[in-house]
Amino acid sequence: MVVVFVLVAVAVLAVFAGLHYYAWRRLVRDTTAGPGWPRRLGTVVFVAGPVLMFAAVAAEQAGAPFLVQQVLAWPGFLWMAFALYLLLALLVGEVVRPLLRRVLDREAPPPAGTENTTATDTPAETPPAAAESTASTPAPTPAPAPTRRLLLARSVGAVATVAAVGVVGNGAYGVLRGPKVKRVTVPLARLPRAAHGFRIAVVSDIHLGPVLGRGFAERVVETINSTQPDLIAVVGDLVDGSVEDLAPAVAPLARLRARHGTFFVTGNHEYFSGADPWVAHVRELGLRPLENARVEMGAFDLAGVNDISGENYDEGPDYAKALGDRDRSRAAVLLAHQPVMIDEAVRHGVDLQLSGHTHGGQLWPGNFIADAANPTLAGLERYGDTQLYVSRGAGAWGPPVRVGAPSDITVVELASRQA
Structure with missing residues (x-):
């Protein structure tokens, strides 16, 4: 197994090394005329x-001092995203490159010495004095113009770099700005009229940490x-x-307000971070953990189960x-972190499961991988008599x-069919 x-x-x-070498070759070696400070x-x-x-990654996994994690996280993880989109942009450039080469070849002037000349084009003889002056003062040598190949490499490289920076910058701004509110109405056959319009604010995958x-x-x-959720x-x-490390970061959660309270279930990252201490800490903040437990909300039952990652910890x-x-x-209504837990929800007659975990793929084209690994990538879908809603996360x-x-943060409004 180790082998x-x-x-x-x-x-x-x-x-990984091969892909970075390819990107270095296209962006550095091919765009510089020779050894020098730009290439270095x-x-x-x-x-x-x-x-x-x-x-x-290593600092986070090894539990390095939190300050070290914070210092490394921003440049390290941003490079991860930048390298992904830079590589994709360069691959698009490989498709465009032959077309640009044809355009440059078509617009290039004919080589020197190929123009048609006639006897009338012969310049007049230079006077001896002028010839001596010209011979004694050589004309300055102009800097060589970039070759068409170098110009093409620089153009493709510049566009690829700008595209990658733009995509990553916009994506980072979207995260740091904070999640937007999404509203979904979910009809439940067994929900009484008294609970019609009950609103649950669903938030998942906040991922407070070094970043x-x-x-x-x-x-x-x-x-x-x-x-103003219920x-x-x-x-x-x-x-x-x-x-x-993160107690100061999560402290604002103590200010969460809802008429029927705030409930919490573990995700896989809680088990990576120490689930038992975190369950105890969120309880101190006023959140109510549902560890394989159920409460009656009056008109319906609210249940929560531990994440399947807890099986590795007997939890x-x-x-x-x-x-x-x-x-x-x-x-x-069942709170369960991962969408793959839907099969058990169906077996136990749950009307609605609320989940997260997928991030909606987070980084395109990662959505294709996440979609293949989960029954629902994001949004609302039905599985028999059970509905599953998956948030993209905050x-x-x-x-x-x-x-x-x-x-997103999703406000799920329950609707009674008796209303």
């Missing part, structure tokens, strides 16, 4: 970027409170780090404990960038 892991790791590193500077960037990226801190948490809290559901992946989901003895004539993991998957 297989090492071989896979070596293969991944080889592919470009080489430093293409070495420092991957080193910072691996250092950021997103207290300021981001404050924006999330303000956005949720502005919707109930708030935090469906996992709240943090990336320990309580000791996995227990649907029988959360849902086994309930009155099946009542509507049930924050971001790894690069603080979203492309093609805007962050």
Whole structure:
């Protein structure tokens, strides 16, 4: 098993190094006329970027001092996103390059010495005095113009770089600005008329950590409170780090306000970060953890189960404990971090499961991978008599960038068919 892991790791590193070499060749070697400070500077960037990226990941995984994680996270994770879109832009450039080469070849002037000349074009003889002056004062040599090949490489490289910077910059701005509110109405067959219009603010995947801190948490809290929900559901992946490091960052969650309170279930990242301390800490902040538990909200049942990652810590989901003895004539809403938990929700007669985890793919074209790994990537879908709603999440993991998957806080309004 160890040998297989090492071989896979070596293969991944080889592919990673090869892709960076390709990008360096196109953007640095092909765009510089020869050795000099521009090529040296470009080489430093293409070495420092991957080193910072691996250092950021390693620091987070190894639990390095939090200040070290913060210093490395921004440049390292931004390089991760930038390298992805730079590579995609350069690959598009490979398609465009032959077309640009044809245009340049068509517009290029004919080589010197090929013009038609006649006897009348012969210049007059230069007077001896002028000839001596010309011979004694040589004309200055003009700087060589860039070759067509160099001009083409610089043009494609510049466009690819600007495109990558633009995509990553816009995606980072979208994350740091904070999630927008999305509203969805979900009819439930067993919901009584008294609960018609009950509003649940669903927030997932905030991912407070080395990159997103207290300021981001404050924006999330303000956005949720502005919707004036009846109930708030935090469906996992709240943090990336320990309580000791992130207690100041999560402190604004104590200001969450809803008529029926705020409920919390664990995500996979809580188990990476220490689930038990975090469950205890969010309880101190006023959130109510649902650890394989259920509460009656009057008109319907609200249940929550631990994330399936908890199985590695003997704290996995227990649907029988959360849902086994309930009155099946009542509507049930289940909080479960991962969409793949929908099968158990269907078996236990849940009306609506609220989930996150997918980030909607976060970085295009990662949405295709996330879609293949989850029954629902984002939004509302039906599975038998059970409906599943998946939020794209409020924050971001790894690069603080979203492309093609805007962050959201969703207000789910329950509708009674008896109304």
